[in-house]
Amino acid sequence: MESSLNLITLVALSIVLFSALVQLVSADFTQLFKPNWAPDHIVTQGETIWLTLDNTTGCGFESRSKYLFGKASLQLKLVEGDSAGIVTAFYMSSEGPNHDELDFEFLGNISGEPYLVQTNVYVNGSGNREQRHTLWFDPTTDFHTYSFFWNHRSIVFLIDDIPIRIFANKEKIGVSYPKAQAMGIHGSLWNADDWATQGGRVKTNWTNAPFVSMFRSFNIDACELLPESDGLAGKCGKLGQFWSDKPGMNRLNKQQRKQLKWVITNHLVYDYCKDVPRFLELPKECLK
Ligand SMILES: *[C@@H]1O[C@H](CO)[C@@H](O)[C@H](O)[C@H]1NC(C)=O
Ligand SMILES: *[C@@H]1O[C@H](CO)[C@@H](O)[C@H](O)[C@H]1NC(C)=O
Numbered sequence: 001m002e003s004s005l006n007l008i009t010l011v012a013l014s015i016v017l018f019s020a021l022v023q024l025v026s027a028d029f030t031q032l033f034k035p036n037w038a039p040d041h042i043v044t045q046g047e048t049i050w051l052t053l054d055n056t057t058g059c060g061f062e063s064r065s066k067y068l069f070g071k072a073s074l075q076l077k078l079v080e081g082d083s084a085g086i087v088t089a090f091y092m093s094s095e096g097p098n099h100d101e102l103d104f105e106f107l108g109n110i111s112g113e114p115y116l117v118q119t120n121v122y123v124n125g126s127g128n129r130e131q132r133h134t135l136w137f138d139p140t141t142d143f144h145t146y147s148f149f150w151n152h153r154s155i156v157f158l159i160d161d162i163p164i165r166i167f168a169n170k171e172k173i174g175v176s177y178p179k180a181q182a183m184g185i186h187g188s189l190w191n192a193d194d195w196a197t198q199g200g201r202v203k204t205n206w207t208n209a210p211f212v213s214m215f216r217s218f219n220i221d222a223c224e225l226l227p228e229s230d231g232l233a234g235k236c237g238k239l240g241q242f243w244s245d246k247p248g249m250n251r252l253n254k255q256q257r258k259q260l261k262w263v264i265t266n267h268l269v270y271d272y273c274k275d276v277p278r279f280l281e282l283p284k285e286c287l288k
């Protein structure tokens, strides 16, 4: 009796230890990421990162590996108070002039006025696909989860698992789609007061510096290419190999479609596809 109890205890204990180890591996910042701009403005502790902007510089970090298809999430708590002129970014990007890139950019504001979140998609070096949303919460008081999901069919931007935007693969009508280049995961904080807040009219008030944004709880469930692969699609590029291409992942479910509709109705404040004066001809993916 006593020995079987001990055995149970041992098994339970090793399960606890094992999962703690796994958790640590996926949560420890330095294992997954490295600073790539102004390391002296970055503080890390376990799974949490503080990025600081002052009148000398912003800062940033990137993942050690690159990824193609899957889901990448993190939690963010943005610069509070007067954050006018300041942008916090969570983005995925490959390298070089013909790079692919997916962006979440959080545009600060004066105290009490709302942040905007700007999303964008670059394919083969061309972007100009901005959407802007207001948020249904204050992103400076609590952590919220921001995610990219992408497979061969579409790219979905999510906030707290609510889809806010879909960029569908429209290669059939001649629109390039980011599927050939693996992307690194990046975070940064910088001064963008020439454009970010109220069209650049409101400047960063340096009296309130340093400005700090917090990142934590990275969750990467994506096909990983090691640094040696030079960012080519390799094993990750093949259709149908990974969970992200399973049939159930090809469209939003009913609840998600309802959520997306709610976001579009209540929180979408700018859509490049509606910006007729900006383009001589609307981009092809905007046409129905
Ligand atoms: C930058 O900030 C520091 C500390 O607040 C201040 O001493 C310095 O004068 C500032 N420099 C500029 C160029 O504004
Ligand atoms: C990417 O853009 C370059 C020009 O910058 C072009 O030569 C190339 O064909 C494009 N590649 C794809 C896959 O569209």
Ligand SMILES: *[C@@H]1O[C@H](CO)[C@@H](O)[C@H](O)[C@H]1NC(C)=O
Pocket: 107, 108, 109, 110, 113, 114, 115, 116, 196, 197, 198, 199
């Ligand atoms: C900042 O606040 C103003 C006034 O409420 C608003 O028009 C603007 O969209 C907000 N966000 C940014 C990034 O300018």
Ligand SMILES: *[C@@H]1O[C@H](CO)[C@@H](O)[C@H](O)[C@H]1NC(C)=O
Pocket: 205, 206, 207, 208
């Ligand atoms: C900048 O911030 C300081 C401290 O909060 C405030 O006293 C000052 O009025 C602000 N300046 C501007 C131009 O808003």
